[in-house]
Every structure is written in structure tokens, then in C-alpha cells.
Amino acid sequence: MKTAVMADIKKRLETNVAGNFFVDATCINCDTCRQLAPKSFQEVGEFSAVTHQPEGETEHRQAYRALLACPVGSIGTERSDKAHLQAAMASFPLHLEGGVYYCGFNSEKSFGGNSYVIRHPAGNWLIDSPRYLKRLVQAFENMGGIRYVFLTHEDDVADSARYAKEFGATRIIHRADAHAAPGAEWVVEGGEAVEVSAQFRIIPVPGHTEGSMALLYGDRFLFSGDHLWWDRGSKGLGAPERLVWDQQRLLGSLAKLLSYRFEWVLPGHGDRIRLSADEMAEHLRRLVARRVPAPILSFDGEENK
Structure with missing residues (x-):
């Protein structure tokens, strides 16, 4: 099974706003990310998408939790912040x-x-x-x-x-x-x-x-x-x-x-x-x-x- 760090930037959905976080085309629209980081992820059409790039400590922590919790590894980043990722993992x-x-x-x-x-x-x-x-x-x-x-x-x-x-x-x-x-x-x-x-x-x-x-x-x-x-x-x-x-x-x-x-x-x-x-x-x-x-x-x- 795909891990949560393998989202493919080449499959980045066009419905994502520009910026670091993105959802790729393997999304199964299960709602996990929208529950964990509702300010950053929304349902757009048949998939989730990043509709607001996270700002500040809380939103970044929530977005990295969503990345880790995603069951099919459809959430990725252009640049990973190891400190936020590790903090989300530890939470x-x-x-x-x-x-x-x-x-x-x-x-x-x-x-x-x-x-x-x-x-x-x-x-x-x-x-x-x-x-x-x-x-x-x-x-x-x-x-x-x-x-x-x-x-x-x-x-x-x-x-x-x-x-x-x-x-x-x-x-x-x-x-x-x-x-x-x-x-x-x-x-x-x-x-x-x-x-x-x-x-x-x-x-x-x-x-x-x-x-x-x-x-x-x-x-x-x-x-x-x-x-x-x-x-x-x-x-x-x-x-x-x-x-x-x-x-x-x-x-x-x-x-x-x-x-x-x-x-x-x-x-x-x-x-x-x-x-x-x-x-x-x-x-x-x-x-x-x-x-x-x-x-x-x-x-x-x-x-x-």
C-alpha cells in the first residue's frame, strides 16, 4: 500500500490552489483530510483539494496530520517541513x-x-x-x-x-x-x-x-x-x-x-x-x-x- 509521503506532484489536481500542499488524482474522497484540516481542504467535484494553503502553526500542524492520516497517500508537499511533519506524527x-x-x-x-x-x-x-x-x-x-x-x-x-x-x-x-x-x-x-x-x-x-x-x-x-x-x-x-x-x-x-x-x-x-x-x-x-x-x-x- 502507498504510504502517506508518496503523493505524485505530476498527478496534482488542477483544483488545488497554488502553493506547497496539494492533493493528487489518487484521492478516494474519503473526507479524512477535510475532517482534520477543514480550513485547508474542501471537496471540489469528486475529490478533495487544497482550497487554502495553511497559514500559521495550527493550520500547518493540521495539514500535516491530514497528510499522514490520508489512507491512500494522496496528499503531498512541494517542500516538506520535517519539524511540522515530525510533530504531526508524534501527535x-x-x-x-x-x-x-x-x-x-x-x-x-x-x-x-x-x-x-x-x-x-x-x-x-x-x-x-x-x-x-x-x-x-x-x-x-x-x-x-x-x-x-x-x-x-x-x-x-x-x-x-x-x-x-x-x-x-x-x-x-x-x-x-x-x-x-x-x-x-x-x-x-x-x-x-x-x-x-x-x-x-x-x-x-x-x-x-x-x-x-x-x-x-x-x-x-x-x-x-x-x-x-x-x-x-x-x-x-x-x-x-x-x-x-x-x-x-x-x-x-x-x-x-x-x-x-x-x-x-x-x-x-x-x-x-x-x-x-x-x-x-x-x-x-x-x-x-x-x-x-x-x-x-x-x-x-x-x-x-
Whole structure:
């Protein structure tokens, strides 16, 4: 697989503004760069492009993070700044809040899906999988290893088997998607939530795939896979409308989440967001109201008679 430093200046897209950073024609439009450096990268046509060359320390750090995280190495520079590059490299996994980190180094195998790690005294959790890199293995070792690898659904398993083998970790996946992780040590059955401990709850949310699941940590962090995300365009929560296994089941799963409180939505694809629990609940209610016809489903997911 191509590394993140091999973008080809000969394939530089014409949609890039002039300057040091550029996106080449191998871009898969996965949105990773636009999440990490929204001031510099935007969607132009069918690809991402540099629409603003980074200025200042913060924007340069964000742009180099995007370069490193790009799953197909489509971001390049005419002149590399080693200090900024090394600082961006050292920042991954990127701490978000409360012992929760974004891994970086997104994998092409999951179409650039985000992955996360939770640092916890009872054992660390890896949520979905980044690329398998010695840099991340060392970082996870420094954190105390990985006890669980939680797989939100079949699309984002990436190099999870290698990480599980490296750390002797338990992979968790739903029965309906278990074909994507042969030999997974913990296969979740059915549609009921599973309380792993007082702080960790597994919530089946079928819809995008039959075996989609979310992980709720500390009643604050919802790792939602490809089930729920923040839409920067509408400035509200979004959910898939295509590439959906069962639209009605998806709508019921969205309604199910109204029973829970959380402040963060941490998706595989789409923007992550932190709001107050009340604000998050209101945005979720709005999404459900838009997507769930009142005569079909109530907020608890049961059919209205």
C-alpha cells in the first residue's frame, strides 16, 4: 500500500490552489483530510483539494496530520517541513478528551474510516482499526496495550486481526457481521444492549449493515461506526441514506439511541462532534423527526398502532 509521503506532484489536481500542499488524482474522497484540516481542504467535484494553503502553526500542524492520516497517500508537499511533519506524527494518537484518542493513520481497507482508542485502567479499547504501523503499536504499548478491539461493523475491520494478535486482545463483533472477522473471540448475539461494565455498553444498531453496533463509554462517548455522524454542511447529526442494508431497521436504531445520554459522537466516517448532552439529544430528536415518519415508528423503535 502507498504510504502517506508518496503523493505524485505530476498527478496534482488542477483544483488545488497554488502553493506547497496539494492533493493528487489518487484521492478516494474519503473526507479524512477535510475532517482534520477543514480550513485547508474542501471537496471540489469528486475529490478533495487544497482550497487554502495553511497559514500559521495550527493550520500547518493540521495539514500535516491530514497528510499522514490520508489512507491512500494522496496528499503531498512541494517542500516538506520535517519539524511540522515530525510533530504531526508524534501527535497521533490524538487526545480528544477523557482518555479517548483518535488513532490517525486511516486505512484504505476501511475506505479511510476513523478509529479510536480508549485508555482505561481495566484495559484499553481499540474501536475499529487504523493501518497496522510500528509507530502505533509502540504508542499502544506505551499506553498499556489493547485488551479489546471493538468492531462497529463489517466494513471497518481493516488490520484489527493483526492488532488483536499483537496484544492478545479480544475482538468484539456482531454475529451478523462476523464473517468479516473470522475467529473473533466475542460474538454479540441479537439486538439487546450488552452492559460490559458500569462504563461500557454495547448497543446493536442494525441498518447500515445487519450487524452494526455502537459503543457507549461513560455515558459521554458514543462510538457510532457508520451509523451516525455530525454533518458539517447542515450543522446537525446525519445518518446514511444509501449503502444501507435495511432502511427501516436503520430508522428504528436511530430512535433507539434516544434512550441514551452522550456528549460525543465519534463516527467511522463523517465529523466527530462534542455538545452538551441536552444539545446532543435535541439534535438526535431532530434527526429522528426528519427521518422517521411518525405513523411508522415511535422514539422507542416500536411500531405505532
